[in-house]
Amino acid sequence: MTNVDDLNELAKRRGFFFSANDSYGGLAGFYVYGPMGAALKSNIENSWRAKFVIGEGHFEISTPTISPSPVFKASGHLDGFDDLLITCSTCETSYRADHLLESQHTLSQSSDVSVQEFKKFLSMYSLTCPSCKNTLDDSTLQEFNLMFATKVGPGSQTPGYLRPETAQGIFVEFPRLSSYARGKLPFGVAQIGTSYRNEISPRKGLTRLREFTQAELELFIHPTDIGPTIAPTTTKLPLYSVSQQKSNGTLESVTAREALDQNIISNRWLAYYLELSTDWYNSIGIDLNRFRYRQHMPNELAHYASDCWDAEVEIDGDWIEITGFAHRGNYDLSKHNTHSSDDFTMFIPFDEPQKKIQTNLNPDMDYFGPTFGKLAPEILSRIDEMATSNSNIFDSSEINVDINGTIHSILSKHLHPTTEETTINGEHILPHVIEPSFGIDRIIYSILAHSFHEDTIDGETRFLLSLPPSIAPTFVGIFPLLTRDNLDMIAQDMASNLRTSGFSVTHDESGSIGKRYRRQDEVGTPFCVTIDHQYFEDHTVTLRERNSATQIRVEANSIPTILESLRNGSSTFSDLG
């Protein structure tokens, strides 16, 4: 196991990632993916796309990174991301002001208050510093908002915000998206893109950034959809449930089917995605022995979420979250349905149209209007309700209606009820949402940390990135054994031909052959081809595999075919014998 300092040094030196704007002193929380890192990131995004979008038959969209403030007012981010911080002037410790007020005075105070409003609370209720017990004064009270704000346009100065998650872009466009899905549930919409959070203290390289890449899938399901049938498989999920966290702290290793049967996971869709994701993490080089799914404790669940599991990986003894799997209910769609002018519901036909006896009151509005004023509509709708449960109410000459404790007597003669049979073909519903939300940067960091090794070849230590061939930034290195006797020209031709065939190729003729292998080992290039003098006798070359540092002789002409089968996984190096 090699530590993160070595990994960070490698990342800088070989162009995986490094902090941005270094020439101007840098800016915390912003990173550059260099040539190797950008290629790796692109491969990982494509792998995610193949697994979670194309493989599942979902849609992918791309929405703006800036949206107007009403979007975030509706989503709750404008209030939820805006917190008040108070600092003890004696011991310099900072706290969430609303949390202190809640804990010290059992007051439930929304965090959606201004500094001025909160100062009024402080004048009524004093707060003491939990660590040094001094009384806190309001001069240190300050606001911070985790969203980046900007002004849109020259004249109007319309406030806008950089999105703190890609998900809202999908929710906001739901009315059109549901029509593209031709009104059928379930359907999934995915997005891969950058999000922005003005973190208080970005730390630890790629693990907490201010600009980061998310791959999010929003699966829209019918509220009564209990999820797909989960067939028994061999994929074991390392689960760290609430009860395990409370008790002995060990993981349960069970299949998705078993987890449902044993009631560790309650929702089939969540179980489905945990299993799908486990296979994906394995395929991209996450070490499943340093991996777990941790269930959110009840107090860390977002108020709208009914259940949530985080995928976490262990790096240098710390567990970091790389993906959140949440059941968000209809929270987001209902918010936008209420705040926007659009309809975010879907019409879902019943299997069988339902017949319903509908009562029309046909009231004399020239009586109800003048008599009851604004209460008239409420009274009529109440009578309508009463008529639904008791069709005899019109038999008496007077109907008593209770509105907020006041009894209103209505003369039946002002109503002329008729009944008719209507057909109800379906209902308008707000779909529920299952959301797997992947943090691409943290996944990249985890893959690098888990595939970074130091080992020994012929007594020499080497750095090795054991990246899976499918995501390695460079797929193959092509070398002439010596830069003479035309070997270099043959190598150049082969490299050029492989590039045309769509392989990511490095051609290197500098230094010794061993040095070139080591250069490729530390950036994770899985295969190297070397052209030596035997080529002139039988047109064979050597093919070398990274992890084992072993090689075989193969026909030069068969290299493209062999590499393709290694790339798509239809064969492995050991198959080639």
Place this chain on the structure above:
RNA sequence: GCGCCGAUAGUCUAGUGGUAUGACCUGAGCUUCCCAAGCUCAUGGCCCGGGUUCAAUUCCCGGUCGGCGCACCA
């Protein structure tokens, strides 16, 4: 945001009130018939701003960035 510590070639480092050590890397050449060999040469550096001083990479102040701790992480 707070506290402590730090910042010297691409990377890792030595050192200094008078422009800086070494290694690795990288490039060119020689050598070399498969795993970081050797030789020669070359490129490249004191985080930013202010102060003290004849002179600051060095001392002082502030900032930025980084590590750790606290807090925060809808």
